[in-house]
Amino acid sequence: MDKATILSLEQVTLKFSGLTVLKDLSFDIRQGSRTALIGPNGAGKTSVFNVVTGAYSPSSGAVRFRGHDITCMASRKRIRAGVARNFQNIRLMPHLTAIENVMIGQHSRGRGLLNALQPVALFPGNRWRREARDALASASLQKYERQLVGALPYGVQKRIELVRALQADPSLLLLDEPAAGLNLAEKHELAELLTRLLGEDDRTLLIVEHDMDFIGSLCEHVIVLNFGRKIAEGSCTSVRCDPVVQEAYLGASVHLERRGACCAS
Amino acid sequence: MSGYAGALLTLLAINVVFAYGTFLPMSAGQLNLGAAGFIAVGAYISAFLSNSGVPLYISIPCAAVFAGCLALIVSIPVLRTRGIYLALATFALGQVVQATFLNIPMFGGAAGYPVVEHINSFAIVCTAALVVAVSALIFATRFGISVVAIHDDERVADLMGLNTRAFQAAAFSLGAAVAGIGGALYAHHYSFIEAQQFGFGLSITAVLYVIFGGTQTIVGPLVGAAAFTLLPEIARASQEWRYVLFASVIICMMAVRPQGLVTRASLRRLFEGRARG
Numbered sequence: 001m002d003k004a005t006i007l008s009l010e011q012v013t014l015k016f017s018g019l020t021v022l023k024d025l026s027f028d029i030r031q032g033s034r035t036a037l038i039g040p041n042g043a044g045k046t047s048v049f050n051v052v053t054g055a056y057s058p059s060s061g062a063v064r065f066r067g068h069d070i071t072c073m074a075s076r077k078r079i080r081a082g083v084a085r086n087f088q089n090i091r092l093m094p095h096l097t098a099i100e101n102v103m104i105g106q107h108s109r110g111r112g113l114l115n116a117l118q119p120v121a122l123f124p125g126n127r128w129r130r131e132a133r134d135a136l137a138s139a140s141l142q143k144y145e146r147q148l149v150g151a152l153p154y155g156v157q158k159r160i161e162l163v164r165a166l167q168a169d170p171s172l173l174l175l176d177e178p179a180a181g182l183n184l185a186e187k188h189e190l191a192e193l194l195t196r197l198l199g200e201d202d203r204t205l206l207i208v209e210h211d212m213d214f215i216g217s218l219c220e221h222v223i224v225l226n227f228g229r230k231i232a233e234g235s236c237t238s239v240r241c242d243p244v245v246q247e248a249y250l251g252a253s254v255h256l257e258r259r260g261a262c263c264a265s
Numbered sequence: 266m267s268g269y270a271g272a273l274l275t276l277l278a279i280n281v282v283f284a285y286g287t288f289l290p291m292s293a294g295q296l297n298l299g300a301a302g303f304i305a306v307g308a309y310i311s312a313f314l315s316n317s318g319v320p321l322y323i324s325i326p327c328a329a330v331f332a333g334c335l336a337l338i339v340s341i342p343v344l345r346t347r348g349i350y351l352a353l354a355t356f357a358l359g360q361v362v363q364a365t366f367l368n369i370p371m372f373g374g375a376a377g378y379p380v381v382e383h384i385n386s387f388a389i390v391c392t393a394a395l396v397v398a399v400s401a402l403i404f405a406t407r408f409g410i411s412v413v414a415i416h417d418d419e420r421v422a423d424l425m426g427l428n429t430r431a432f433q434a435a436a437f438s439l440g441a442a443v444a445g446i447g448g449a450l451y452a453h454h455y456s457f458i459e460a461q462q463f464g465f466g467l468s469i470t471a472v473l474y475v476i477f478g479g480t481q482t483i484v485g486p487l488v489g490a491a492a493f494t495l496l497p498e499i500a501r502a503s504q505e506w507r508y509v510l511f512a513s514v515i516i517c518m519m520a521v522r523p524q525g526l527v528t529r530a531s532l533r534r535l536f537e538g539r540a541r542g
Contacts, residue, residue, distance in 0.1 A: 053424055079426040093417035095481050095529060096410060103407065104414045108426030110407075121405035128407065148529060168426065 012061035039225035084170035094150040105167030278393035284474035284486035286444030293436035294416035299359030305463035307445025308452035315382040332445025367460040377459030384453040479525025
């Protein structure tokens with residue numbers, strides 16, 4: 001494995017009873033790269049995230065992170081190793097405020113009894129609270145700090161989830177459809193925010209998204225899945241023109257009509 | 266203060282301690298139907314120690330530690346279960362503890378166990394206030410935020426790096442220790458305990474305190490215990506119908522406000538309203 005490879009899936013197969021969700025899937029993600037994972041609905045994109053973060057155990061194959069086999073590593077230990085994620089359907093803690101949700105993301109950086117007993121709600125100047133407040137401010141979310149997240153707008157909740165994941169200080173960030181459900185202005189804001197937040201550090205980004213313009217503005221590399229298999233990999237432009245990708249998305253008859261136009265452009 | 270008011274205040278203080286003993290595990294998403302078991306452990310152990318000549322300020326903390334350690338040991342198998350199975354496992358645990366004390370001759374068996382030392386109402390109220398203050402402090406820490414996160418979404422909490430099993434075991438054991446303190450206060454105030462007092466009904470009542478008051482805030486169990494202790498007294502004039510009235514209030518409450526009397530949103534509205542006013 002290349003030294004610059006941060007994540008590597010090797011012949012990963014994931015089965016649920018008779019249903020094969022991922023089939024002999026292999027790909028490498030380079031350190032510091034921004035890669036998009038695309039594919040039609042049900043292609044297995046979120047399942048890849050679940051396998052990488054340990055929510056699912058693969059039926060066979062191996063997952064390597066920084067060269068170490070993490071296939072059997074407990075899910076809670078993977079975020080400590082440097083793999084953080086958000087969720088396709090927002091999964092914030094509804095009984096916690098925005099800043100408390102963000103502080104949950106810090107847990108992987110400060111464990112042990114002494115850290116667990118840090119009085120974050122008593123002292124505004126507490127280190128963890130201050131860090132969470134700064135993180136919210138960096139995403140222009142400071143005004144929601146003390147509000148319960150359940151009542152906040154969808155776009156705001158998405159950004160809080162992103163800030164929560166970043167609070168773990170991950171070297172690999174997995175974002176599952178971060179732009180889904182956002183309007184055009186919100187998507188631009190999110191792309192700018194991601195560029196700014198990721199630009200500060202040498203983080204690696206793996207993102208599942210359907211909006212190709214959003215992907216184009218953020219990622220230099222694209223991996224395409226269909227029915228749990230990798231069907232294409234390359235730059236954004238090359239996968240757009242790939243007939244196999246077009247067939248997976250649009251059907252065999254359509255891709256033939258569009259092939260010339262796409263590649264001409 | 267009249268004798269009646271003093272007795273009522275003492276009962277309220279003991280019920281508040283029982284409520285926090287049940288609230289701590291419930292805040293981490295565990296429905297503990299065996300709180301009476303840990304209350305019994307606290308009552309019998311502290312009574313045995315003080316009857317053996319150990320002073321109260323040692324016997325009561327010892328009872329809390331014993332109940333907490335017992336909970337930590339049993340949490341290993343019990344907390345492997347989820348949902349209704351966890352409720353049934355804790356229920357069975359409470360029954361096992363009750364039956365155990367019922368069959369130990371040293372503790373008087375079915376005849377009961379007299380307690381020589383007495384603890385007055387003032388000390389009980391102070392202890393209850395201390396339990397509330399310590400619980401509030403615990404919930405002002407990262408531990409408090411973590412257990413609420415586990416209550417809300419255990420899977421995501423795990424993916425965020427929280428050792429969910431350890432936090433749940435800690436909440437379960439802390440709750441048991443608090444319940445043990447409640448049992449010790451009960452035993453030393455009423456000077457007599459028998460295993461039948463620590464049955465399933467007591468566990469359910471303690472759970473109702475928390476559900477009635479609300480599981481989202483540290484104030485909820487206090488309000489719930491107060492409502493459950495004082496409402497039957499207010500309705501005392503209606504004699505035997507008071508429990509029918511009280512049960513009707515509970516049913517209406519669960520239908521209209523299942524989240525309990527006190528929620529974080531309602532507290533926020535209250536304090537923001539005061540700040541504006």
